[in-house]
Amino acid sequence: MQDLLTKFANLTIQSDFIFKKVMSRKRICKHLLEELLQIEIADINYLEAEKTLEPEYTSRGIRLDIIVADDKNTHYNLEMQVKxxxxxxxxxxxxxxxxxxxxxxxxxDLLQKGSRHPP
Incomplete structure (x- = not known):
């Protein structure tokens, strides 16, 4: 049990678990986006966490950490890259x-089938 507590105590924002926990706090996530992008956002909505996109079976798929959208339907993909x-x-x-x-x-993924523009 102590080993588990020590491991947990040593986690940082770079760990997948902590990153998702911190970014799931709406106030923190919104503030981070505003500071990084130097914009004002009225509100955000959480769309998905750990969404997998696989365009074709021969293509390399991806797994997105967190996707949020603002009040203007702008989508933001939040990823932690350490390397x-x-x-x-x-x-x-x-x-x-x-x-x-x-x-x-x-x-x-945002383009609807047969659509010329994103929704």
Missing amino acids: NNKNPDTDTYVLPKRSRYYQALLDI
């Missing part, structure tokens, strides 16, 4: 491409 590894073949960092890929899959 920015390099691609060994190109010696470039992977986080920028990973971020774009996540955003693209989010956009695809």
Whole structure:
């Protein structure tokens, strides 16, 4: 039991468990978004936690940590990334491409079938 308490005491915001617990607090999540993006948000709604998007069986799927939407229906994907590894073949960092890929899959998911614009 003591080992478990010690492990819990050593957790930081970088742990998946703590990140989701902290970001599930509406006031904290809203404040963080406003500070990071330098915008004012009237309110946020939690849409999903740990949403999996798999575009095709041959494509790489993703699991999003937390998705919230504001009063203007702008969607925000909150992720905790602690490493920015390099691609060994190109010696470039992977986080920028990973971020774009996540955003693209989010956009695809938001587009309704047959729709020209996001809802």
